Amino acid sequence: MAEPMLRLSGVHTHIGQYHILQGVDFDVARGGLTMLLGRNGAGKTTCLRTIMGLWRASKGNVRLDGHDVTRLATPELARGGVAYVPENMGIFAGLTVRENMLLAARGGPPEAARLAWIFRLFPALEQFWNGLAGNLSGGQKQMLAIARAIVEPRKLLLVDEPTKGLAPAIIGNMIEAFRELKRTDTTILVVEQNFHFAKSLGDTVAVMDSGRIVHTGDMGALVADAPLQAKLLGLSLEAQP
Amino acid sequence: MKRDWLPLALIVALALGALPLVASLPTWVTLTVAGLAMGMMIFMMASGLTLVFGLMDVMNFAHGVFISVGAYAAASVLIAMKAEVQAPSLAANLTAIGPAVLAAIALAGALGWFFERVVIRPVYGDHLRQILVTMGGLIVVEQLIIVLWGPDLIPLPRPAALSGAFIFGDAAIERYRVLAVAVGLVLFGAMWLVLNRTKIGMLVRAGVENTEMVESLGYRIRRLFVGVFVAGSGLAGLGGVMWAMYQESLSAQMGMQVMVLIFIVVIIGGLGSVGGCFAGALLVGLTANYTGFLAPKLALGSNILLMVLVLLWRPRGLYPVGR
Numbered sequence: 001m002a003e004p005m006l007r008l009s010g011v012h013t014h015i016g017q018y019h020i021l022q023g024v025d026f027d028v029a030r031g032g033l034t035m036l037l038g039r040n041g042a043g044k045t046t047c048l049r050t051i052m053g054l055w056r057a058s059k060g061n062v063r064l065d066g067h068d069v070t071r072l073a074t075p076e077l078a079r080g081g082v083a084y085v086p087e088n089m090g091i092f093a094g095l096t097v098r099e100n101m102l103l104a105a106r107g108g109p110p111e112a113a114r115l116a117w118i119f120r121l122f123p124a125l126e127q128f129w130n131g132l133a134g135n136l137s138g139g140q141k142q143m144l145a146i147a148r149a150i151v152e153p154r155k156l157l158l159v160d161e162p163t164k165g166l167a168p169a170i171i172g173n174m175i176e177a178f179r180e181l182k183r184t185d186t187t188i189l190v191v192e193q194n195f196h197f198a199k200s201l202g203d204t205v206a207v208m209d210s211g212r213i214v215h216t217g218d219m220g221a222l223v224a225d226a227p228l229q230a231k232l233l234g235l236s237l238e239a240q241p
Numbered sequence: 242m243k244r245d246w247l248p249l250a251l252i253v254a255l256a257l258g259a260l261p262l263v264a265s266l267p268t269w270v271t272l273t274v275a276g277l278a279m280g281m282m283i284f285m286m287a288s289g290l291t292l293v294f295g296l297m298d299v300m301n302f303a304h305g306v307f308i309s310v311g312a313y314a315a316a317s318v319l320i321a322m323k324a325e326v327q328a329p330s331l332a333a334n335l336t337a338i339g340p341a342v343l344a345a346i347a348l349a350g351a352l353g354w355f356f357e358r359v360v361i362r363p364v365y366g367d368h369l370r371q372i373l374v375t376m377g378g379l380i381v382v383e384q385l386i387i388v389l390w391g392p393d394l395i396p397l398p399r400p401a402a403l404s405g406a407f408i409f410g411d412a413a414i415e416r417y418r419v420l421a422v423a424v425g426l427v428l429f430g431a432m433w434l435v436l437n438r439t440k441i442g443m444l445v446r447a448g449v450e451n452t453e454m455v456e457s458l459g460y461r462i463r464r465l466f467v468g469v470f471v472a473g474s475g476l477a478g479l480g481g482v483m484w485a486m487y488q489e490s491l492s493a494q495m496g497m498q499v500m501v502l503i504f505i506v507v508i509i510g511g512l513g514s515v516g517g518c519f520a521g522a523l524l525v526g527l528t529a530n531y532t533g534f535l536a537p538k539l540a541l542g543s544n545i546l547l548m549v550l551v552l553l554w555r556p557r558g559l560y561p562v563g564r
Contacts, residue, residue, distance in 0.1 A: 054453060078459030090454035092447040094562055099443050106459050148458075 003066045005030045005156055005187040006051065010060035013043075013050045020046040022211035023060065028156070028204075031185040033178070035198040035219060037233060038208035044191040045087055047208065048158050051189075052084045053077050065155055079106070081155030087164065087191075089145040093134030097125055097144055100133050104148040118147045121177045139170035143177070150181065157181075157188045163197050175200050195233065199223045207232045248520040248559040255524060259531040267411035272530045278418035280526025281425020282487060286480030287503040287510075288432060288518050289473020295449035295513015295562055297466050299361055300368050303375040304477055304503065305496030306382040310352055311345035311478025312485035312495060313390055316397050318344050326400045334400035345478040352382070353474020357467055379497065386493040394492045397485050421483055428476070429519050436515060445469060449513035449562050502529075505544050509551040511558025520559050524551070 004027035013021035020043050028034045036044050049055045051062055053074040061070040069077055078084070092100055101110060110118075119126040122143035128136060133144055142162055149157055162178075163171045171194070178201050181188065192198045198205070202219035215222075215232050222228060256273055263269040290304045319326050322337035360378045364370040398404075399417055406413040436442035444465055448455045452462050477496075484499060485491040506525050510517030525544050532543035551559065 052457060054457070073461075074453075074456040075459050075461045078457055084457045086454070086457070090451055090457065092450050092454070094446055094450055095443060099447075102440070103443055103447055103455075103460075104458055 002030060003063075004028055005065060006189065007063040008047075008051070008060065009063070011047075011050060011057045011062060012059040013046055013055050014058045015046070015055060020211055021050060021057070024208070024211070024213055026206040026213045026216050028187060028189050030187055032203040033182055033188040033190065033201050035202035035205045036189060036191045036208065037193075037195070037198060037205060039234060040193075042208040043211040044208055045160055046211075048084070048086075048160050048189070048191055052082065052158060083149035083154040083157050085145045085149050085157070085159040085162065087160040089141050091133045091136075091141050091144050091148070093132065095133055096130050097133050097136070098129050100144055100148055101125075101151050104151045107152060110151050114151065118151065121180055122147050139166050139173070142166060142170075142174070146174075146177065150186070153184075154186060157186055159188065159190045161191055161193060163192065163194045171197060195229070245560065248517070251559075252520060252523050252527065255527055255531075259527070259535075262535055263531070267413075268534070270409070270412040271414060272534055273527065274414045274418050274422070276527035276530035277523060278415075278421035278425075278487070278526070279529060280523035281421050281428075282480055282483045283499070283502055283506055283525060284425055284519050284522035285428055285483060286477050286499065287506045287522060288428070288515055289469075289476040290503060291507045291510060291513055291515065291518045292445065292449070292469050293473050294507060296445060296452070296469050297361075297365070298452075299365070299470075300371045301356075301361070301375050302372055302500075303356060303360070303379040303382070304473075305498075305500040306379050306386075307349040307353060307474040307477035308481035308484065308496030308499065309386055309491070309493055310382065310496075311349040311475075311481030312397075312491045313386055314348040314478065315341035315345040315482040316395060316485060316491055317390075319397065319400075326398070329401050331402035334402045338400060342479060342482055345482045346475040347478075349478025349481065350471045350475035353471045353477075354467065356474070357470040361470070383493045383497070390493075392493070394490050396490050397488075399486050399489060403486070417487065421487065424483065428479075429515075432515050441465075441468075446562075502544060505548045509548050509558055511555075511561040513562040514558065514560040517558050517560035517562075521551075 006028035008024050008026055011021050011024040012019070024043070024047055036047065038044050046055065050057050053072055057070055061068055063069065064077070064080065064082065069080065072080070092103070095103070124136075124140045125143060125147055128140065133141065136144060146159065146162065149159070162174055166174065175197060178188070182201070190201070199219060205215070205217060205219045205222050206213050207215040209232070215228075259272070260266070260269050263272060286308055290301065293299050293301055318341035319337055322340070325333045325337035328334060356378060360374050361371070364374055403417045403420060406415045407419065436446055444455060444460055448462055448465055456462050481496065485495065488495070502525055506518055506521040509524070510519070510521035524547060528543050528547050529540065533540040555561065
């Protein structure tokens with residue numbers, strides 16, 4: 001069996017006096033989209049930040065593409081092919097859309113073909129190319145944050161709640177964009193609260209609760225099992241459009 | 242891209258508003274040029290501090306010693322090259338001023354590098370300790386200056402070609418002030434170009450907003466911190482030379498004395514904003530000169546009042562930088 005793109009084994013993370021991740025174990029399969037679900041406060045964002053090296057794992061290890069990256073600093077992880085879209089999107093409001101993209105393309109200016117593909121995914125970015133990123137709408141900012149992460153091919157894309165605060169129509173566009181991304185065989189790990197979005201895109205799923213993984217498996221199986229959804233996620237998540 | 246011209250319009254409005262109060266065009270011209278020159282020198286000294294504040298989130302109360310050290314380094318060169326300084330030709334003066342300015346920037350920059358590594362690095366993210374250790378560093382370096390150069394005020398006559406004034410009708414404009422305005426404009430232009438037209442500049446602007454995201458894009462922010470700190474210290478050294486020649490004297494405390502104005506400029510400009518620092522410095526320079534002429538008793542408090550008014554209008558400064 002092929003080594004997964006990402007493997008977390010017994011990962012613990014402390015933030016100050018709080019013990020947030022309490023032994024997280026899960027794999028992210030190569031070339032697939034894994035959804036990391038769970039209630040508020042379950043530790044999903046901490047998990048992504050620990051993978052990205054923004055918070056240090058106090059125990060356990062993180063392996064990327066077969067290599068132990070637990071102690072790598074964030075810039076080294078990014079250079080190793082991990083792209084991160086944080087919950088607050090992390091766009092640079094005082095820079096133009098173009099400047100945001102230029103910074104993300106470390107290997108030089110973005111390739112024309114890649115940029116054309118991104119503009120097909122997110123046409124608004126071409127329209128506001130020389131405009132300040134801070135003047136974009138919430139949905140456009142999210143598009144920029146994701147475009148920045150994929151401006152160059154990456155091994156692994158970490159996305160934290162891409163639908164947060166977005167209107168249903170924009171969420172529809174976002175689903176289409178992720179479907180297109182999946183066709184490129186990029187490995188993607190998405191933290192999400194919107195179950196409709198999650199079931200539309202996820203190949204596999206991991207569910208967190210109280211800093212631990214409480215379920216892993218195929219997304220299709222979870223979608224087909226309503227009582228399991230209710231047990232793991234609560235009805236409020238399923239009720240979302 | 243839509244530009245915000247209101248703070249610049251405020252500078253023009255302040256200058257034009259002072260004209261009827263001053264009631265004499267030649268006096269107004271003299272005061273305005275003096276205010277602009279003072280503003281440019283404050284900008285030179287404050288621009289590095291605003292970037293250090295904005296990018297590194299470091300409260301560096303020792304910034305004033307980089308000003309003093311720069312001034313002393315330059316004074317040492319100028320005193321050693323007295324003949325060139327006193328020569329009537331500009332070319333001869335420049336052979337002394339050039340090395341003096343380079344010495345000021347180099348020594349202040351080197352001290353900045355030492356400070357970042359030894360004093361600041363252990364206290365990143367801890368404002369209270371930053372204030373304590375940078376104040377401690379300030380006292381130590383001030384005392385070192387006194388040990389090396391003595392406790393007395395050192396006179397620093399301006400080079401011959403920069404003394405005197407241009408006379409336009411009844412208005413007298415000091416040559417040195419014209420030079421200060423020119424140097425300030427060139428520096429602002431250079432900083433604008435670096436910040437807006439280079440990748441390093443983009444990284445600095447991005448880092449001022451969100452250091453964590455810059456790291457997540459694969460850039461080692463610590464290296465950027467060191468570069469900005471050294472550059473900011475070097476600029477303070479340049480400002481120190483200009484300020485010392487403007488005052489025609491220097492003392493170990495000169496940097497600390499001007500820090501109040503520098504902090505006002507950094508705050509009203511918007512933490513981390515070079516454009517805001519430039520606009521704020523001009524407002525402070527003009528306000529100080531107009532008030533000093535019209536109501537000398539209010540001169541001391543006029544810039545505090547200016548800061549209050551600006552912050553009531555724009556609580557995050559003239560050109561706020563998003564964080």
